[in-house]
Structure formats: structure tokens, C-alpha cells
Amino acid sequence: MIKTDILIIGAGPTGLFTVFEAGLLKLKCHLIDALPQPGGQCSEIYPKKPIYDIPAYPEILAGDLTDKLMEQCKQFEPGFTLGERAETIDKQEDGTFVVTTNKGTKHHAPVVAIAGGLGSFEPRKPLIHNISHFEDKGVEYMIKEPEMYRDKKVVIAGGGDSALDWSIFLSDVASKVTLIHRRNEFRGHLDSVEKVQELKNKGKINLITPAEVIGIVGDYEVSAVVVKESDSIHIDKEYEIECDHFIPLFGLSPKLGPIANWGLEIEKNAIKVNNALDYQTNIPGIFAIGDVNTYPGKLKLILCGFHEATLMCQAAYQIINPGKRYVLKYTTVSGVDGFDGTRKEAPKAVVKAID
Amino acid sequence: MEQDVTLKITDRDGNTHEVLAPTDMAMNLMEVVRSYELAPEGTIGICGGMAMCASCQCYVMSDHELPEMQDDEEAMLSEAFYVKDNSRLGCQIQVTPELDGLEVELAPES
Numbered sequence: 001m002i003k004t005d006i007l008i009i010g011a012g013p014t015g016l017f018t019v020f021e022a023g024l025l026k027l028k029c030h031l032i033d034a035l036p037q038p039g040g041q042c043s044e045i046y047p048k049k050p051i052y053d054i055p056a057y058p059e060i061l062a063g064d065l066t067d068k069l070m071e072q073c074k075q076f077e078p079g080f081t082l083g084e085r086a087e088t089i090d091k092q093e094d095g096t097f098v099v100t101t102n103k104g105t106k107h108h109a110p111v112v113a114i115a116g117g118l119g120s121f122e123p124r125k126p127l128i129h130n131i132s133h134f135e136d137k138g139v140e141y142m143i144k145e146p147e148m149y150r151d152k153k154v155v156i157a158g159g160g161d162s163a164l165d166w167s168i169f170l171s172d173v174a175s176k177v178t179l180i181h182r183r184n185e186f187r188g189h190l191d192s193v194e195k196v197q198e199l200k201n202k203g204k205i206n207l208i209t210p211a212e213v214i215g216i217v218g219d220y221e222v223s224a225v226v227v228k229e230s231d232s233i234h235i236d237k238e239y240e241i242e243c244d245h246f247i248p249l250f251g252l253s254p255k256l257g258p259i260a261n262w263g264l265e266i267e268k269n270a271i272k273v274n275n276a277l278d279y280q281t282n283i284p285g286i287f288a289i290g291d292v293n294t295y296p297g298k299l300k301l302i303l304c305g306f307h308e309a310t311l312m313c314q315a316a317y318q319i320i321n322p323g324k325r326y327v328l329k330y331t332t333v334s335g336v337d338g339f340d341g342t343r344k345e346a347p348k349a350v351v352k353a354i355d
Numbered sequence: 356m357e358q359d360v361t362l363k364i365t366d367r368d369g370n371t372h373e374v375l376a377p378t379d380m381a382m383n384l385m386e387v388v389r390s391y392e393l394a395p396e397g398t399i400g401i402c403g404g405m406a407m408c409a410s411c412q413c414y415v416m417s418d419h420e421l422p423e424m425q426d427d428e429e430a431m432l433s434e435a436f437y438v439k440d441n442s443r444l445g446c447q448i449q450v451t452p453e454l455d456g457l458e459v460e461l462a463p464e465s
Contacts, residue, residue: 269397
């Protein structure tokens with residue numbers, strides 16, 4: 001059981017900044033995120049795109065913003081449970097919460113801050129009528145354990161970076177790799193595209209474009225996929241390709257997911273909070289901050305998430321330390337004392353007489 | 356307002372809405388749909404309008420001349436589901452005076 005003061009669900013910019021604000025109040029944080037890396041949408045969807053409305057940054061790349069936030073909160077030693085989705089929440093008799101992930105990791109905290117953005121990222125599933133029968137029986141939407149493809153025949157579908165990168169990687173592992181994409185053009189990084197071209201020329205990747213997988217064949221497990229080749233010049237061609245695994249990689253899309261069943265008041269796919277006070281939800285002790293919440297006049301902006309996180313931490317302090325005195329301190333005046341023993345402080349003024 | 360245009364948007368439940376959209380606020384079709392809440396928040400414009408999620412995919416039903424597709428829109432549509440010949444990403448279509456009378460239908464959520 002992982003124990004912490006504030007359990008943050010979602011390691012995007014709002015969740016990461018919460019660690020810093022909580023740290024100033026000597027509260028420890030632990031973050032859960034379904035993605036394998038921190039940063040949320042900033043690192044998953046648009047790491048190389050600029051943001052222009054972060055105060056004091058005329059321009060910053062989303063990926064760099066994540067790095068800066070990680071650096072800013074580092075001395076408060078946040079814990080991370082990455083690649084796992086928060087599944088259930090159980091309120092204990094003493095008012096604290098136990099949050100369990102889809103992999104069974106348990107987290108215990110007196111305060112839960114949901115900073116889940118648009119939800120957890122789930123793979124987008126292609127529209128093949130019988131695909132659900134073969135999930136985990138040869139169909140995988142994500143590659144978790146590359147070794148399971150050793151000496152197997154693999155078909156990958158998709159035209160983005162993950163389809164390209166995994167085709168390249170598995171060409172050394174699997175006995176046969178077929179990459180199928182609806183178009184001749186690929187959207188990935190140039191060097192990935194070139195590498196696939198090279199492997200295709202060497203006969204290490206069987207590339208079929210423009211084509212689509214339209215069916216799956218198999219008794220219990222996948223034994224083949226049905227491929228339809230179609231372009232504007234030739235007559236459509238349909239045929240089967242024998243394979244052990246079919247891996248559709250069509251990107252991820254966020255879904256509110258299990259949080260929707262936690263008994264929280266939901267409106268417009270977001271969690272209603274008290275914005276007059278502290279961004280608490282209808283369940284005392286559970287807060288919602290950043291893009292995941294809603295209130296009159298809500299704006300889904302990173303900078304609004306930072307503000308909400310700051311106010312939320314003050315309320316969390318009151319819950320965790322009832323009645324204990326505290327006044328807001330300025331970091332310039334008080335410095336920043338990390339949990340790792342480091343201290344940041346403003347240099348002392350130099351006092352020197354003038355003769 | 357004189358610079359407004361009228362758009363006919365059919366939502367995912369098949370209901371058609373005739374809406375007014377300003378041409379001077381740098382809005383795109385996805386944003387017009389959101390401003391009238393014709394699709395629930397969180398189901399459209401997920402990536403914010405970067406042609407990176409296809410949640411704003413729509414079918415163009417009238418024969419208006421639309422801005423040509425850029426590479427990123429074309430690439431995204433090549434990976435999206437429910438794509439038809441008249442599919443476009445709403446976020447890539449700026450609302451201009453030429454669009455007056457445009458008819459579109461929102462593609463299913465995926």
C-alpha cells in the first residue's frame with residue numbers, strides 16, 4: 001500500500017504543479033497516470049508544439065513545459081504509479097481514501113485530487129465487426145511485452161509513429177512483420193519513415209498500402225486477417241494474410257473512464273466542483289482541478305489549472321492538519337525547503353559601509 | 356451582424372441546426388459546434404484543434420468550395436474511422452463569408 005498526503009490522479013501540468021504547491025505546505029504527493037510518462041496531453045499528444053499563454057513564457061514547447069514542471073517539483077520527491085489507470089475508490093471509516101488501479105496497486109491518502117484532464121487515454125479500436133472476440137487472443141491494441149512476438153507472424157495496422165516504430169522494432173523479433181496502412185503516405189518522423197523504407201527494400205517488412213484490415217479469421221485465436229487493397233486505379237483486391245498477432249495502432253483517445261462511476265457529480269463530461277471556495281467535489285476530501293472539472297465560467301487552460309491547484313492545496317492542508325495555524329508564505333521570502341534536504345533561497349542582501 | 360454566416364449543422368443524433376457564426380473571430384467549424392454545444396464537451400475538439408484527434412470529423416453535404424486539405428489533416432483522416440469521400444476535420448475549416456449556407460453532418464464519435 002502506497003501512503004501519501006495528497007493522491008493526485010493525472011500527471012499532466014496541473015497534477016505536477018500541485019506537487020510543488022503541496023510541498024510548500026509540507027504535504028507529500030503521489031501521482032497515478034494511465035500513460036507511461038508524466039506530462040499528460042502535453043507529452044502524449046503535442047510535445048513538439050508551442051504554447052503561448054503560459055505566464056512569463058512567450059513561447060514554450062509542451063514537452064519542455066513538462067520538463068520544467070518536473071524540475072520545479074523535484075525536491076518534493078513525488079511518487080509515481082505510471083501506466084496504470086485509477087479504477088476504484090473506497091472511503092475508509094476514518095474519512096481517508098484507498099484508490100486501486102487496474103493492476104491492483106493500492107494507494108492510501110486523506111485527500112484525493114483528480115487532475116485527470118479529459119480522462120485516461122485508451123487505444124482507438126478499428127471498426128472490424130469481430131475484433132472484440134479476439135482481444136488478448138492475438139489482437140493487442142498496445143505492445144506491452146515485445147518478447148511475446150518472438151518468431152511469430154505479426155500484422156500491424158496504422159500510419160503514425162507507433163505503427164512505424166513498432167514495425168521497425170519487431171522486424172528483428174518476429175518471424176514476419178506486415179505493415180498495413182490506408183495510404184501510401186505515413187505521418188511519422190522522417191527517419192522512421194526512411195527506416196521502414198529501407199527494411200521494406202531488404203524484405204524485412206512486408207508493406208501493404210493503400211489497404212485496410214477488414215476482418216479477422218480464427219477459431220479461437222487469430223489465424224489470419226482479411227486485407228482489402230483499394231486505390232482509385234485498380235480493382236479492389238481482398239485476400240487473407242496468415243498471422244498469429246494483429247496489432248492495430250490508431251492512436252489514443254481520452255475517456256473519462258472509471259472516474260465517472262465514483263459517485264461524483266458529472267456535467268458535460270467533467271466533474272462539478274465548488275469554484276467559490278476550494279474546487280472540492282460533492283464528496284468531501286475529493287477535489288477536481290484542471291481540465292477535468294467544470295463550474296460556471298470554466299476555461300480549460302493550463303494556467304487556470306495552476307491556480308486551481310494552488311487553492312486546492314490550502315484546503316487539503318486544513319483537512320490533513322485540522323485547526324493547525326498557517327499563513328501563506330512567499331517563496332522569495334521563505335525559500336523552498338525540499339523533502340530531499342535541499343534548500344533554495346534568495347541571496348542575502350549585502351551590507352557594506354561606504355567610506 | 357452583417358459579417359455572420361448561416362451554417363446548417365446536423366448533430367450526431369440526426370438533428371439539424373441552423374446557426375449563425377461570426378467570420379471575424381478566427382473561428383473554425385469545430386469551435387462553432389462547441390459554442391452552440393451541438394456535441395457534448397469532451398467528445399469534440401479533444402486535441403484543441405491541431406488536426407490530431409479527428410473528434411471533429413464531419414461530412415460536407417453542400418458543394419461549397421472549401422480550403423484545400425493540408426498534409427496533417429489528410430494524414431489524420433487516413434487514420435480516422437467512419438471516413439467518407441466528403442470527410443473533413445471541422446477544426447481545419449475557418450469560418451469565412453464564402454461558407455454562408457454550408458451544410459455539414461458530424462461524424463460518429465469514435
